[in-house]
Amino acid sequence: MDIVLRAVVLFLFVWFVTRAVGRRELSTLEPFDLILLVVLGDLIQQGVTQNDFSVTGAILAGGTMALMTVLFSFLAFRFPKRIGPVLEGDPVILVERGRTIDRNLRRNRITLEELAAQARINAQIAHLDQIEWAVLETSGQISFIPSRS
Amino acid sequence: MSDIPDQLTLKVNRDREGKRDVVARRIGVGVLIVVLALGLLNLFGQRPSTMTEDAEAATLEVYAPERVRGGLFYQARFTIEARREVREATLVLDPGWVEGITINTLAPGPVGEASRNGDLSFELGRIPAGDKHVFFLQLQVNPTNVGHRSQGVQLYDGDELLATIDRSITVFP
Numbered sequence: 001m002d003i004v005l006r007a008v009v010l011f012l013f014v015w016f017v018t019r020a021v022g023r024r025e026l027s028t029l030e031p032f033d034l035i036l037l038v039v040l041g042d043l044i045q046q047g048v049t050q051n052d053f054s055v056t057g058a059i060l061a062g063g064t065m066a067l068m069t070v071l072f073s074f075l076a077f078r079f080p081k082r083i084g085p086v087l088e089g090d091p092v093i094l095v096e097r098g099r100t101i102d103r104n105l106r107r108n109r110i111t112l113e114e115l116a117a118q119a120r121i122n123a124q125i126a127h128l129d130q131i132e133w134a135v136l137e138t139s140g141q142i143s144f145i146p147s148r149s
Numbered sequence: 150m151s152d153i154p155d156q157l158t159l160k161v162n163r164d165r166e167g168k169r170d171v172v173a174r175r176i177g178v179g180v181l182i183v184v185l186a187l188g189l190l191n192l193f194g195q196r197p198s199t200m201t202e203d204a205e206a207a208t209l210e211v212y213a214p215e216r217v218r219g220g221l222f223y224q225a226r227f228t229i230e231a232r233r234e235v236r237e238a239t240l241v242l243d244p245g246w247v248e249g250i251t252i253n254t255l256a257p258g259p260v261g262e263a264s265r266n267g268d269l270s271f272e273l274g275r276i277p278a279g280d281k282h283v284f285f286l287q288l289q290v291n292p293t294n295v296g297h298r299s300q301g302v303q304l305y306d307g308d309e310l311l312a313t314i315d316r317s318i319t320v321f322p
Contacts, residue, residue: 002293006322020177050220050292089170091156093163101163107171133154135162145154 003057006048007064014044015072019089022108088138095134098147108136118142191216193321195223202304204312207231207238207276209304211314218321219292222253227284229304231276238273239305240284241265245318249294253287268303295322 029037048061076084092104094115105115115134119125123144133145153159160166187193194216201210213225227240240259244267261272276282297319304312 016177017181020174020181022174052292085168085170090165090168091162092165093153093157093159096159096163104163104165107165135154135157 003048003052003060004064006050007061008068010044010048011065011068014040015087091138092136093133094136094142095128095131095144097132098129100128104136110136110142115142119144194218194319195221197223200314200316202312202314204304206233206306206311207235207304209302209312209314211302211316213300213316214318215316216319216321217290219290219294222287222289225286225288227286227302229273229276229282229284231278231280231282234278235276235306235311237305237307238276238282239307240271240273241303241305242269242271243299243301244268245298245300246286246288248298249291249320251289251291253289255287256285259284290320294320296320 049057072087076087092108094101094104094108094110100112100115105112112128116128119128119131119134119142122142123131123146125131125144125146130147131144132147133143135143135145137143161168165171195214195218197212197214199210199212201208208228208230210228210230211225212228214223217223225246229235229238229240231238246269255271259271260274261270263270263272271284273282273284297317300316300318302314302316303310
């Protein structure tokens with residue numbers, strides 16, 4: 001029983017950490033971030049399984065994690081206005097018709113340099129004033145809609 | 150000029166009206182910092198502490214952590230300094246010392262081990278006046294062992310109680 005409880009607690013902890021840290025930090029997979037994610041996964045795994053090396057234990061822990069993922073997904077789907085934003089966050093507009101929304105950039109710790117780099121990489125946009133809309137999605141990716149002119 | 154993308158609104162997604170996500174995130178980071186600070190302050194173990202009982206016949210000192218976590222290895226050190234000769238030094242430990250805790254080894258090996266009214270009894274032998282006897286227990290917390298329990302220690306000379314230390318241990322998951 002305790003392995004299921006540990007899996008639930010650590011699932012909630014990982015969710016809490018990802019929400020507290022912010023989506024941008026977790027969506028950019030620089031080599032350091034990648035290593036950090038692997039290390040975090042290893043630390044969490046030890047807390048869940050501890051000295052349990054059994055197949056039963058792995059099934060219980062893995063099954064709990066999978067079920068919690070389904071539960072969160074269902075809640076976000078069933079209550080998109082009330083629970084969805086809490087569990088997954090909202091998209092945030094960063095650029096509106098070529099004009100940056102500095103408050104939103106600052107709140108999400110995104111610099112103009114980073115925004116410009118993402119525009120070049122993801123949308124082949126050379127200048128920020130060529131962006132109609134830039135939106136920080138709930139996945140942490142920034143989507144760009146270029147100006148028509 | 151294109152309209153705002155579908156499913157987005159300026160109120161919610163640009164102006165963040167009624168949204169407290171930044172405040173919630175700051176509170177979340179604050180909670181994490183507090184938990185880590187409490188960890189540094191030894192709230193979750195396993196920094197050892199020393200407890201001493203000065204008795205007429207001997208001084209008994211216990212050096213062991215009072216807070217540990219599941220799976221951790223740790224050591225308990227018992228030091229007895231005899232003021233007068235202790236002919237049959239016996240250390241009696243509450244069952245909480247081994248309840249859900251594995252004894253990996255003990256050193257030096259006691260002369261005898263027994264149960265004394267449900268407690269653990271280690272017979273250490275003779276300690277001459279002015280001598281010091283140090284007894285080590287190497288322990289490991291079983292992962293499923295969570296809670297708080299008594300870990301009292303008593304020093305006897307045969308059946309004569311010489312010193313008592315009341316302590317307890319808290320095991321975090």
